[in-house]
Amino acid sequence: MPVSDLTAALADVRALLLAPDDLVRAVAAGRRRGVEPPAAERVEVRPVALRAGPHLQLVSRTGPVVSTVNAPLGERAAAAVDDLLAQPFGNFHVETSSQVLQLRVTKRGEAQVHRSATSRRAVQAGPQAHDRTKQRLVDPDDPLFRVLGAGGDKRRQVDAFVRQLAPLAPRALDAAAGRELRAVDLGCGNAYLTFAAHRWLAGRAGEDGAALRTVGVDVRPDVVERSERLAGEAGLAGLSFAVGSIVDADPFDGAAPDVVLALHACDTATDDALARAVRWGSPVVLAAPCCHRDVQRQIAGARAGDGLGGGRGGAGEPLVRHPILRERFADVLTDALRALVLQVLGYRVEVVEFVDSRHTPRNALLRAVRTGGPRPEHLAELDALRAQWGVEPVLARRLAPQLDAVRALA
Numbered sequence: 001m002p003v004s005d006l007t008a009a010l011a012d013v014r015a016l017l018l019a020p021d022d023l024v025r026a027v028a029a030g031r032r033r034g035v036e037p038p039a040a041e042r043v044e045v046r047p048v049a050l051r052a053g054p055h056l057q058l059v060s061r062t063g064p065v066v067s068t069v070n071a072p073l074g075e076r077a078a079a080a081v082d083d084l085l086a087q088p089f090g091n092f093h094v095e096t097s098s099q100v101l102q103l104r105v106t107k108r109g110e111a112q113v114h115r116s117a118t119s120r121r122a123v124q125a126g127p128q129a130h131d132r133t134k135q136r137l138v139d140p141d142d143p144l145f146r147v148l149g150a151g152g153d154k155r156r157q158v159d160a161f162v163r164q165l166a167p168l169a170p171r172a173l174d175a176a177a178g179r180e181l182r183a184v185d186l187g188c189g190n191a192y193l194t195f196a197a198h199r200w201l202a203g204r205a206g207e208d209g210a211a212l213r214t215v216g217v218d219v220r221p222d223v224v225e226r227s228e229r230l231a232g233e234a235g236l237a238g239l240s241f242a243v244g245s246i247v248d249a250d251p252f253d254g255a256a257p258d259v260v261l262a263l264h265a266c267d268t269a270t271d272d273a274l275a276r277a278v279r280w281g282s283p284v285v286l287a288a289p290c291c292h293r294d295v296q297r298q299i300a301g302a303r304a305g306d307g308l309g310g311g312r313g314g315a316g317e318p319l320v321r322h323p324i325l326r327e328r329f330a331d332v333l334t335d336a337l338r339a340l341v342l343q344v345l346g347y348r349v350e351v352v353e354f355v356d357s358r359h360t361p362r363n364a365l366l367r368a369v370r371t372g373g374p375r376p377e378h379l380a381e382l383d384a385l386r387a388q389w390g391v392e393p394v395l396a397r398r399l400a401p402q403l404d405a406v407r408a409l410a
């Protein structure tokens, strides 16, 4: 293979990376002989369409560590590409809608370039390329979404959420054996999830010969009224909406729901939803939290001398010294505490990323299944974490009597 000047070859790569309408993806990997390796083992580049507009996304991997940069097209994307090309990667692979370029840096620091026509059929270039997804459970072209006014990101969130619900449906249907299945969406807002979950659950329940009732609950009368009207117009049987607070929601007149959903219920409304689900004893609970101000405020109000983070003088204080780190740490701590409270009270809990962060940065999901009796062994973990950070999470306050009852058993 002929060799050419590396600077000129990298300039070709740069031009391809900065033509986002044509670019499909690119990968920089490998190292050059005799020089320090690049900062990352591998960087993947592709154009993405974010809510804020088209961006170039650079995902760097080093072992298990992954970091993502989304650079808006223009100067920022050009700077990110220049930084990438300045690193001593040994190989660059660039796919566009029409060609594949492979650049290998030889031992002598020259470029070996191979170009071929793109062989993949119907390759999708441009910022929409990231939309290539697995088959949806919720049909994105369902006219219902148009009527609801749900945008692409919301449709993807809702589809991903329902995908997490799907494996737990048999557990809910078992609990509902011999009667209708009952599902509630707490803090339903514009009810995209309520409609989508109802559509999907109705089909699933139908396979088992079960009927379904779904209720969306929200404090805002306007969104509830709108959703009621749209459900009526769509002729969706078994779907209704109720104005009310999550704290004392009673969507089935005293009967417990089998499925409790909460998508981005604001701040501590997620705790209210989890507490409500626990008091109902609902077998299947899925909650994707929103912002976490409660624990963040408590940490911000404490001082290092209080022993914040444990140890003498608060060895963990540097973790929360900077506001951005404090915010991120509080997210993690809040959800860890929520998971522990649910575990103590008899739920198996997984915390998963339910959708790519491109579609919402609030993409953690607590997926909980009631397994039976309480688990006192998790109390010590819960208490230690609370004491270490000097916080009293809302969920533990809401469920204090239930936690005390488990404590009495321990």
Ligand SMILES: C[S@@+](CC[C@H](N)C(=O)[O-])C[C@H]1O[C@@H](n2cnc3c(N)ncnc32)[C@H](O)[C@@H]1O
Pocket (backbone or CB within 6 Å): 186, 187, 188, 189, 190, 191, 192, 193, 217, 218, 219, 220, 223, 244, 245, 246, 247, 262, 263, 264, 265, 266, 269, 272, 290
């Ligand atoms: C960020 S929106 C999310 C709406 C919807 N779940 C979604 O993801 O599109 C949060 C919703 O929760 C509702 N909400 C907040 N606190 C609530 C409470 N205590 N009881 C009932 N609804 C509440 C708000 O009115 C709002 O509609």
